[in-house]
Amino acid sequence: xxxxxxxxxxxxxxxxxxxxxxxxxxxxxxxxxxxxxxxxxxxxxxxxxxxxxxxxxxxxxxxxxxxxxxxxxxxxxxxxxxxxxxxxxxxxxxxxxxxxxxxxxxxxxxxxxxxxxxxxxxxxxxxxxxxxxxxxxxxxxxxxxxxxxxxxxxxxxxxxxxxxxxxxxxxxxxxxxxxxxxxxxxxxxxxxxxxxxxxxxxxxxxxxxxxxxxxxxxxxxxxxxxxxxxxxxxxxxxxxxxxxxxxxxxxxxxxxxxxxxxxxxxxxxxxxxxxxxxxxxxxxxxxxxxxxxxxxxxxxxxxxxxxxxxxxxxxxxxxxxxxxxxxxxxxxxxxxxxxxxxxxxxxxxxxxxxxxxxxxxxxxxxxxxxxx
Amino acid sequence: xxxxxxxxxxxxxxxxxxxxxxxxxxxxxxxxxxxxxxxxxxxxxxxxxxxxxxxxxxxxxxxxxxxxxxxxxxxxxxxxxxxxxxxxxxxxxxxxxxxxxxxxxxxxxxxxxxxxxxxxxxxxxxxxxxxxxxxxxxxxxxxxxxxxxxxxxxxxxxxxxxxxxxxxxxxxxxxxxxxxxxxxxxxxxxxxxxxxxxxxxxxxxxxxxxxxxxxxxxxxxxxxxxxxxxxxxxxxxxxxxxxxxxxxxxxxxxxxxxxxxxxxxxxxxxxxxxxxxxxxxxxxxxxxxxxxxxxxxxxxxxxxxxxxxxxxxx
Numbered sequence: 256x257x258x259x260x261x262x263x264x265x266x267x268x269x270x271x272x273x274x275x276x277x278x279x280x281x282x283x284x285x286x287x288x289x290x291x292x293x294x295x296x297x298x299x300x301x302x303x304x305x306x307x308x309x310x311x312x313x314x315x316x317x318x319x320x321x322x323x324x325x326x327x328x329x330x331x332x333x334x335x336x337x338x339x340x341x342x343x344x345x346x347x348x349x350x351x352x353x354x355x356x357x358x359x360x361x362x363x364x365x366x367x368x369x370x371x372x373x374x375x376x377x378x379x380x381x382x383x384x385x386x387x388x389x390x391x392x393x394x395x396x397x398x399x400x401x402x403x404x405x406x407x408x409x410x411x412x413x414x415x416x417x418x419x420x421x422x423x424x425x426x427x428x429x430x431x432x433x434x435x436x437x438x439x440x441x442x443x444x445x446x447x448x449x450x451x452x453x454x455x456x457x458x459x460x461x462x463x464x465x466x467x468x469x470x471x472x473x474x475x476x477x478x479x480x481x482x483x484x485x486x487x488x489x490x491x492x493x494x495x496x497x498x499x500x501x502x503x504x505x506x507x508x509x510x511x512x513x514x515x516x517x518x519x520x521x522x523x524x525x526x527x528x529x530x531x532x533x534x535x536x537x538x539x540x541x542x543x544x545x546x547x548x549x550x551x552x553x554x555x556x557x558x559x560x561x562x563x564x565x566x567x568x569x570x571x572x573x574x575x576x577x578x579x580x581x582x583x584x585x586x587x588x589x590x591x592x593x594x595x596x597x598x599x600x601x602x603x604x605x606x607x608x609x610x611x612x613x614x615x616x617x618x619x620x621x622x623x624x625x626x627x
Numbered sequence: 628x629x630x631x632x633x634x635x636x637x638x639x640x641x642x643x644x645x646x647x648x649x650x651x652x653x654x655x656x657x658x659x660x661x662x663x664x665x666x667x668x669x670x671x672x673x674x675x676x677x678x679x680x681x682x683x684x685x686x687x688x689x690x691x692x693x694x695x696x697x698x699x700x701x702x703x704x705x706x707x708x709x710x711x712x713x714x715x716x717x718x719x720x721x722x723x724x725x726x727x728x729x730x731x732x733x734x735x736x737x738x739x740x741x742x743x744x745x746x747x748x749x750x751x752x753x754x755x756x757x758x759x760x761x762x763x764x765x766x767x768x769x770x771x772x773x774x775x776x777x778x779x780x781x782x783x784x785x786x787x788x789x790x791x792x793x794x795x796x797x798x799x800x801x802x803x804x805x806x807x808x809x810x811x812x813x814x815x816x817x818x819x820x821x822x823x824x825x826x827x828x829x830x831x832x833x834x835x836x837x838x839x840x841x842x843x844x845x846x847x848x849x850x851x852x853x854x855x856x857x858x859x860x861x862x863x864x865x866x867x868x869x870x871x872x873x874x875x876x877x878x879x880x881x882x883x884x885x886x887x888x889x890x891x892x893x894x895x896x897x898x899x900x901x902x903x904x905x906x907x908x909x910x911x912x913x914x915x916x917x918x919x920x921x922x923x924x925x926x927x928x929x930x931x932x933x934x935x936x937x938x939x940x941x
């Protein structure tokens with residue numbers, strides 16, 4: 256046992272020196288996560304601000320003015336044109352000059368006063384699905400808020416019904432939803448890539464043959480490589496979480512212990528995955544490609560990061576249960592936004608632990624000591 | 628002195644196939660403790676394959692191989708702590724310093740603490756690497772890298788050391804230093820199993836095995852090999868064509884005439900023609916500007932002879 260630890264320690268220490276002395280590894284470990292966080296955090300924002308709005312007000316009354324002012328009062332809509340007719344507004348939308356148009360026909364105030372359904376319309380450009388959905392949601396929210404605040408004649412606007420509040424994310428900030436997903440994706444890519452290189456590099460440089468002639472065993476090589484990379488992964492986690500919460504105002508409501516426990520298990524999953532690829536392919540180029548595909552695509556598409564899992568066909572839902580990022584993202588959102596603890600996140604952590612153990616065992620078993 | 632200890636390496640009918648290709652073909656030999664055993668052969672003759680099997684890195688197709696008493700065909704893991712191995716390709720870590728490489732391999736062999744440090748210092752001193760201890764391995768010239776590789780391979784005081792073409796690509800000066808170290812190791816009763824394709828290095832071995840196309844074609848001491856494969860004396864002739872020399876010496880007892888570099892090697896029986904006889908005959912035939920001298924039989928002569936015989940046999 257003592258010898259086992261000593262040999263593993265020797266491998267781990269050597270690996271640490273490789274990491275510290277290799278600029279490429281350092282960049283992969285610390286530079287890439289920051290770059291990705293910035294790219295994803297800002298580019299993949301689902302918040303839509305400053306939607307270009309045209310207002311066609313044929314009614315020209317107090318009520319119609321209040322309606323259009325309410326829409327542009329916040330930052331969601333910005334009035335860029337006041338065309339004379341609805342046809343002109345449509346032409347603007349065809350040319351892409353505006354994304355939405357508010358049409359208020361003559362008689363709007365009158366019908367409103369009589370308590371009849373409104374005759375005003377908000378048209379949105381449906382070719383840009385995301386913007387359309389968000390514009391409609393924003394408009395409904397603005398008008399509803401106005402109604403709740405004043406109980407004024409607008410009670411018959413688009414948004415009759417029970418008041419709706421977004422729990423855990425009252426501002427419906429998409430960064431709250433995205434940042435946990437980005438963290439999961441960054442950690443899975445960076446750790447899978449790093450560990451995918453770790454074993455393949457030794458095969459390519461010939462040092463694996465030298466290593467095999469020593470008493471160092473397969474599990475010692477795997478664990479020895481795992482230890483420093485896990486350390487690097489935890490630094491990445493800290494980095495991404497800190498930057499994420501500072502730059503995108505993501506709150507951390509839950510316990511840091513649970514957060515790091517989940518992150519550690521997830522890291523072990525992805526490092527194990529990278530090591531398995533590395534052991535199986537023995538080539539740096541091949542294993543980098545596998546690691547990239549196998550870590551990025553599932554955590555982007557099948558994890559519930561961007562696309563809800565319950566909307567997928569049943570077979571894709573089944574596939575997604577084998578994606579560790581799915582559980583990690585749930586755990587992250589749970590801890591960060593809802594303040595959930597181990598009692599609630601137990602199943603997620605257990606799933607991650609299972610995947611980690613499975614991946615690492617697979618890597619050790621697939622690791623052939625003999626050269627061929 | 629008669630060796631009574633069991634052999635360090637014992638190989639019987641060892642065979643390794645890669646598909647149809649037979650890399651090692653029914654090879655048998657023993658290596659005595661403290662012996663420098665040279666394995667000579669062309670590239671692809673099966674030298675590295677044999678070494679890899681003996682180090683437990685490669686399985687055997689059939690046959691028996693024991694190293695330091697351990698059956699390496701079936702229990703490869705047991706032999707690793709008693710052997711040292713230097714692979715053909717330089718395979719230490721270039722981004723580690725000399726000291727860090729030694730520390731890593733020390734740890735890999737389970738050495739630690741004061742015992743490790745003492746041993747490390749001995750090896751650094753014996754191999755004259757002390758001044759370089761904090762240099763990055765990647766900054767060392769090939770000769771010093773090989774010396775460091777040897778240092779890493781002998782840290783744990785193995786009973787048998789396997790060196791696969793340890794001096795390939797190393798300058799002659801560094802090669803002779805390296806061989807001095809190998810002889811010192813053997814003198815301290817470490818068994819050395821070394822492959823090479825340098826004939827001058829093979830001369831430094833206690834015994835030499837000649838590999839031709841996977842088979843062990845010959846095995847003896849260098850002088851024994853010369854006696855049995857190239858009996859008689861050797862004369863070297865410069866400045867004459869092979870056909871002319873053959874014509875001029877046709878009446879004499881000459882065994883064979885072989886090209887040897889730019890010269891010709893003339894093999895004669897012990898009681899055959901002398902240097903003066905050949906020179907006189909060449910002058911009488913009107914061939915001037917020739918140089919004739921006595922030459923030593925080299926392992927290269929042996930090697931050429933064995934390869935040719937083998938080519939004729941198959």
